[in-house]
Amino acid sequence: MGELLQRLSDGTRSGVYSASHAEDILDATRESDLLVSRIDLAGVVEKEALFDRIAAALRFPEWFGRNWDALLDCLRDLSWSNSRRHVLIVENVKGLSAEDRGDLIDVLAEAASNWRTKEDSFFAVFIGAAPDLPPLDHEMQ
Numbered sequence: 001m002g003e004l005l006q007r008l009s010d011g012t013r014s015g016v017y018s019a020s021h022a023e024d025i026l027d028a029t030r031e032s033d034l035l036v037s038r039i040d041l042a043g044v045v046e047k048e049a050l051f052d053r054i055a056a057a058l059r060f061p062e063w064f065g066r067n068w069d070a071l072l073d074c075l076r077d078l079s080w081s082n083s084r085r086h087v088l089i090v091e092n093v094k095g096l097s098a099e100d101r102g103d104l105i106d107v108l109a110e111a112a113s114n115w116r117t118k119e120d121s122f123f124a125v126f127i128g129a130a131p132d133l134p135p136l137d138h139e140m141q
Contacts (some may be wrong), residue, residue, distance in 0.1 A: 002028050004024060004025065004028040004136075004137070005028040005029060005032055005034075007136070008025070008028065008029060008032075008034055008085075008087055008121060008123055009032070009034065009085060009121055010121060011085075011115060011116055011118065011119050011120050011121040011122075012116060013121075013123075014112040014113070014115045014116040014120075014121050014122045014123060015109065015112045015113075015116075015123065015124075015134075016105055016108045016109045016112060016123075016124045016125075016126070016133055017123065017124070017125050017126070017133055017134055017135060017136040018125065018126045018127075018128075018133040018134070018135055018136065019125050019126075019127055019135065019136045019137070020127070020128070021127060021128075022038070022089045022091065022125075022127050025087065025089060025125060025136075026089075029087060032085075033083070033084075033085060034083075034085045034086070034087050034121070035081055035083035035085060035086050035087070036086075036087045036088075036089065037057045037058050037086070037087070037088050037089070038057060038089045038091065039053060039054055039057040039058075039088055039089065039090045039091065040053070040057075040091050040092055041053055041090065041091065041092045041093050041095065041096065042091070042092035042095070043092075043095060044092075044095050044096060045095045045096070045097075047100055048066060050096065050100060050104070051064075051066040051067070051071065052066070054071065055074075057088075058074070058078070058081070058088075059080070059081070060074050061074075061080055068103055068107055071107050072107050072110055072111060075107065075108070075111035075122075076111055076114045076115075084118075084120040084121075085120060085121045085122075086115075086120075086121065086122045086123070087121075087123045087124075087125065088108070088122075088123065088124040088125065089125050089127060090104075090124060090125065090126045090127065091126075091127045091128070092127075092128075093126060093128075094128075105126075105132075105133070108124040111124075112124065123136075
């Protein structure tokens with residue numbers, strides 16, 4: 001098992017990270033049991049569109065309430081996905097306001113913290129412009 005796949009499979013390291021591109025993550029996880037979901041936020045500037053893109057990418061149930069609390073509830077559950085290991089690749093966040101980007105990171109971090117205690121894994125990786133997040137490969141260097 002490669003270092004990146006090993007890291008993404010380790011629930012104790014669940015969290016929110018940054019990476020310069022998605023290809024290494026996709027290559028590392030291709031033959032694994034990790035469920036990788038790409039969330040492309042290109043053109044998204046409003047919160048409602050953000051919630052819609054996330055819900056579509058993760059195939060949220062119809063009861064998803066399209067607000068921050070409902071997003072956290074869904075991310076803590078994910079039982080409909082039939083996977084215990086999740087990697088979210090979040091791309092093209094430049095159009096989001098700083099406030100919405102911060103709220104999204106906070107919600108993802110709280111969800112990751114919840115998963116960390118379940119011996120499962122949950123990683124959200126922001127591609128490109130996320131200088132305030134630790135790099136995914138930080139511990140592998």
